[in-house]
Amino acid sequence: MKKIQSLCNYCGLACNIDFFVEDNRVIKVIPTENYPVNKGFSCIKGLNLDKQTQVYKPNPLPRISRQDGTFEHMSWDQAIEKTAKKLKEISTKYGSESIAAISTGQMMLEEFALLCHVMRNYMKANVDGNTRLCMSSAVYAYKESFGFDAPPYTLNDLELSDTVIIIGGNPLVAQPVAWGRIRSNKNKKLIVIDPRVSETAIHADYHYPLKPKSDLKLFYILANLLIENGWIDSNYIENYTENFSEFKEFVKDYPLDHAEAETGLTSEQILQLATLIHEGKNVSFWWAMGINQGYEGTRTAQAIINISLMTGNIGRPGTGPNAITGQSNAMGSRMFSNTTSLYGGGDHEDPARRQAIAGILGIDESWLATKPTLPYNQIIEKINAGEIKALWVVCTNPRHSWVNNETFKAAMGKLELFIVQDLYDNTDSSENCDTFFPVVPGIKKEGTGINTERRLSAFRPVLKREENELSDFDVFLKMGEALGMGSLLDKWRTPRAVFDLMKKCTEGMPSDFTGIEYDDLINSKGIQWPFAKGDVLKEDERRLYEDGHYYTASKKAQFIFEKPLENPLPTTKEYPYILNTGRETAGQWQTQTRTREIKQVGAATSAEAYIYINEKLAEELLINHNDPVEIHSINGVCSIFEARVTNRVKYGELYTSFNYIETNALTPSVYDRHSSQPSYKMTPIQIKKIGG
Ligand SMILES: Nc1nc2c(c(=O)[nH]1)N[C@H]1C(S)=C(S)[C@@H](COP(=O)(O)OP(=O)(O)OC[C@H]3O[C@@H](n4cnc5c(=O)[nH]c(N)nc54)[C@H](O)[C@@H]3O)O[C@H]1N2
Ligand SMILES: Nc1nc2c(c(=O)[nH]1)N[C@H]1C(S)=C(S)[C@@H](COP(=O)(O)OP(=O)(O)OC[C@H]3O[C@@H](n4cnc5c(=O)[nH]c(N)nc54)[C@H](O)[C@@H]3O)O[C@H]1N2
Numbered sequence: 001m002k003k004i005q006s007l008c009n010y011c012g013l014a015c016n017i018d019f020f021v022e023d024n025r026v027i028k029v030i031p032t033e034n035y036p037v038n039k040g041f042s043c044i045k046g047l048n049l050d051k052q053t054q055v056y057k058p059n060p061l062p063r064i065s066r067q068d069g070t071f072e073h074m075s076w077d078q079a080i081e082k083t084a085k086k087l088k089e090i091s092t093k094y095g096s097e098s099i100a101a102i103s104t105g106q107m108m109l110e111e112f113a114l115l116c117h118v119m120r121n122y123m124k125a126n127v128d129g130n131t132r133l134c135m136s137s138a139v140y141a142y143k144e145s146f147g148f149d150a151p152p153y154t155l156n157d158l159e160l161s162d163t164v165i166i167i168g169g170n171p172l173v174a175q176p177v178a179w180g181r182i183r184s185n186k187n188k189k190l191i192v193i194d195p196r197v198s199e200t201a202i203h204a205d206y207h208y209p210l211k212p213k214s215d216l217k218l219f220y221i222l223a224n225l226l227i228e229n230g231w232i233d234s235n236y237i238e239n240y241t242e243n244f245s246e247f248k249e250f251v252k253d254y255p256l257d258h259a260e261a262e263t264g265l266t267s268e269q270i271l272q273l274a275t276l277i278h279e280g281k282n283v284s285f286w287w288a289m290g291i292n293q294g295y296e297g298t299r300t301a302q303a304i305i306n307i308s309l310m311t312g313n314i315g316r317p318g319t320g321p322n323a324i325t326g327q328s329n330a331m332g333s334r335m336f337s338n339t340t341s342l343y344g345g346g347d348h349e350d351p352a353r354r355q356a357i358a359g360i361l362g363i364d365e366s367w368l369a370t371k372p373t374l375p376y377n378q379i380i381e382k383i384n385a386g387e388i389k390a391l392w393v394v395c396t397n398p399r400h401s402w403v404n405n406e407t408f409k410a411a412m413g414k415l416e417l418f419i420v421q422d423l424y425d426n427t428d429s430s431e432n433c434d435t436f437f438p439v440v441p442g443i444k445k446e447g448t449g450i451n452t453e454r455r456l457s458a459f460r461p462v463l464k465r466e467e468n469e470l471s472d473f474d475v476f477l478k479m480g481e482a483l484g485m486g487s488l489l490d491k492w493r494t495p496r497a498v499f500d501l502m503k504k505c506t507e508g509m510p511s512d513f514t515g516i517e518y519d520d521l522i523n524s525k526g527i528q529w530p531f532a533k534g535d536v537l538k539e540d541e542r543r544l545y546e547d548g549h550y551y552t553a554s555k556k557a558q559f560i561f562e563k564p565l566e567n568p569l570p571t572t573k574e575y576p577y578i579l580n581t582g583r584e585t586a587g588q589w590q591t592q593t594r595t596r597e598i599k600q601v602g603a604a605t606s607a608e609a610y611i612y613i614n615e616k617l618a619e620e621l622l623i624n625h626n627d628p629v630e631i632h633s634i635n636g637v638c639s640i641f642e643a644r645v646t647n648r649v650k651y652g653e654l655y656t657s658f659n660y661i662e663t664n665a666l667t668p669s670v671y672d673r674h675s676s677q678p679s680y681k682m683t684p685i686q687i688k689k690i691g692g
């Protein structure tokens with residue numbers, strides 16, 4: 001029996017797991033004992049990583065649809081040739097902006113780097129990812145406030161903090177191993193800010209059930225209160241930040257006596273929260289989708305950053321304004337997908353950076369993409385407007401997960417070429433595509449990934465591939481060849497080669513990991529960036545900004561703030577209730593394609609879409625537990641759910657999981673204006689009892 005250590009490619013923690021393999025079969029799965037992230041623990045998804053493509057196993061050969069709606073499987077070479085030819089024809093006929101791709105934070109770093117070398121550098125296409133749906137608000141917030149998209153923390157800060165504040169996050173469900181670490185911190189106060197009683201909120205010492213999307217005002221009120229009471233760290237502000245006096249003036253307009261109307265929390269509750277922050281010695285703020293997925297996600301994230309800066313809760317153990325990422329390699333895609341920044345970070349428009357990257361890649365600078373990609377929403381809008389004609393969807397399921405998802409259905413109907421690359425040929429996105437490229441799951445691939453705390457780690461091939469099985473990497477390489485890239489691919493032949501290229505791209509950047517060799521990551525504890533050549537590793541857990549230096553030109557962190565917007569889509573008489581959405585169980589993953597293969601998950605979760613509704617409201621509407629109800633959205637679409645009557649959501653606020661495709665039929669096309677992240681968590685709706 002051979003032991004192979006690899007990485008879990010579900011959530012943003014990216015735990016390491018030891019697989020024990022015999023005759024190309026996984027015999028035993030044990031979470032890696034001495035890996036700093038998960039220390040011998042994992043959740044049910046990690047333990048079942050070997051279950052991928054066992055029940056639902058597509059033909060390993062690609063599938064191409066015929067004109068008459070039937071399809072055929074053909075050899076890889078034939079299918080790649082046909083698909084590349086069509087893609088080139090469309091690009092030649094309508095221009096390079098007529099083709100696009102949508103990628104992910106769930107592949108290997110080397111894979112999206114290569115995909116975007118092919119599609120962004122060579123084909124000059126737009127490529128965005130599901131990371132846009134997930135944490136682009138956090139990215140924009142960090143970039144402006146700190147000068148670089150560099151989250152400060154290490155996961156150990158969960159255990160070192162005396163005051164753990166979770167804002168719009170539900171780690172008990174979404175990051176179970178991080179939740180375990182919060183639980184093992186016995187001396188902390190746990191504070192949860194969430195409109196509903198989430199699974200995490202049930203265990204909180206203090207739960208603040210604010211009005212949906214009132215966080216920005218809450219943090220401005222809190223900032224003003226902390227300043228008025230002198231509960232701030234003037235030394236820190238003076239030495240390491242800029243723009244505080246303007247911020248201080250600005251928040252004077254947010255007095256405590258307006259708080260209740262604005263946030264739904266009483267003045268006493270907000271004073272209590274301010275006091276808890278003041279009394280904590282090491283206060284950490286952890287935020288997730290409840291913040292990022294809002295029409296003011298970026299500014300709200302920065303309002304959290306501001307509180308952390310002004311109270312000096314950063315750069316020390318157990319502190320930080322800490323955004324939690326969603327997918328295993330979301331941090332990798334933030335830095336290496338060549339979508340919104342050049343490889344390793346830096347703007348597409350920056351001449352010095354362009355020259356450096358072109359030099360490392362050994363190509364003429366004119367090959368590099370000249371600007372950031374169009375964001376996801378604009379790609380879909382342009383398909384529906386008839387401007388984008390070809391779309392390649394890789395490792396994501398937008399027919400299900402995209403906001404207002406019937407707009408994606410419409411887009412699918414308009415495309416001249418729709419390529420889907422997935423483990424499964426029967427997802428909502430893949431089942432009717434023109435070209436389907438089947439690829440192997442993470443357990444058969446190699447490469448690297450970066451987790452939520454900036455830790456680089458290795459994916460190892462646990463199982464050998466069968467005949468005709470290809471990885472994403474192989475498909476990108478073959479497509480690049482068929483598209484005519486020739487010598488532009490010379491340095492991109494293997495994951496190891498791409499890793500070395502990407503590593504060189506980080507030299508001198510905040511993300512510098514030139515001190516890490518590919519082989520060093522195998523069977524390792526992973527290494528957090530930065531780790532430059534010559535650096536010596538003293539500890540397994542490292543945080544940023546311990547010296548108070550940031551990545552801005554002045555090296556100081558910025559207080560960034562803006563007057564809150566009017567809600568672009570408030571409730572109305574016709575749509576008087578608010579629909580909130582998110583995760584529901586630790587076992588179920590997103591659009592369910594992968595976790596439907598885990599028997600225990602199927603047994604423990606509902607096959608039908610369901611929705612939580614407050615007891616009093618249900619009583620008024622004569623709705624009983626498990627009754628089917630129609631939910632009508634302000635976007636004009638109606639979906640049917642089973643009602644689950646509960647006191648964990650407030651009167652007037654409903655909650656459902658987006659594990660069901662019905663949910664995003666209802667969410668509206670509303671985005672944060674800085675990050676273009678969709679506002680998934682606040683849809684005005686109406687409820688109708690079926691037959692009632
Ligand atoms: N089991 C499981 N784990 C997962 C995933 C999965 O699908 N299944 N997905 C992964 C991914 S990609 C991601 S991005 C993460 C997401 O992880 P989380 O962000 O923790 O999960 P969500 O359930 O989307 O949202 C968290 C909370 O935000 C709250 N919320 C909604 N509106 C507001 C608001 O206005 N203000 C505040 N303060 N809170 C609000 C919701 O009530 C919810 O409890 O999970 C990852 N982990
Ligand atoms: N209403 C609502 N909607 C949401 C959210 C919400 O909170 N509320 N959250 C949003 C967020 S944060 C996210 S991240 C998105 C997630 O949305 P998606 O990315 O659409 O969700 P997944 O189910 O993870 O889809 C991943 C797909 O990739 C396939 N896959 C797995 N491994 C591989 C591989 O190695 N290679 C390839 N090529 N394919 C593979 C899987 O089979 C699956 O079909 O959903 C967003 N949608």
Ligand code: SF4
Nearest residue numbers: 008010011015043046
């Ligand atoms: S907590 Fe996240 S990374 Fe760890 S095993 Fe579960 S899904 Fe995988």
Ligand SMILES: [Mo]
Nearest residue numbers: 133134326327
């Ligand atoms: Mo996500």
